Amino acid sequence: MAEKNERxxxxxxxxxxxxxxxxxxxxxxxxxxxxxxAGRYNPSLKLCTAICKALGATLDGLFWEGDEPCI
Numbered sequence: 001m002a003e004k005n006e007r008x009x010x011x012x013x014x015x016x017x018x019x020x021x022x023x024x025x026x027x028x029x030x031x032x033x034x035x036x037x038a039g040r041y042n043p044s045l046k047l048c049t050a051i052c053k054a055l056g057a058t059l060d061g062l063f064w065e066g067d068e069p070c071i
Contacts, residue, residue, distance in 0.1 A: 008062050009037045011055045026050035 012022050012033075019033040028047060035041035036051075043051070048063050055062070 005037045005039045008051065008055075011057050011062060012037075015055050017054075022051070022054060025054040 012019070015022075017025070019037070020030045022028075023030045023033045026047060027050065032041060032043075032047075036043050048059060051057075052059055052062055
């Protein structure tokens with residue numbers, strides 16, 4: 001779980017967004033974004049897709065664990 005959250009943090013910082021800015025963009029709290037990045041919260045699919053759209057990323061790229069994509 002930690003790996004996917006590290007990828008999200010890297011994507012967020014590469015996009016030049018703070019946790020608060022990402023939270024505002026996806027309708028979440030800064031605390032929720034922090035918990036996701038810390039590996040202490042599993043976001044809903046709705047929140048995952050909103051995060052991906054805000055960061056210009058794919059679900060597989062940010063949230064899928066392992067080498068194989070979800071089928």
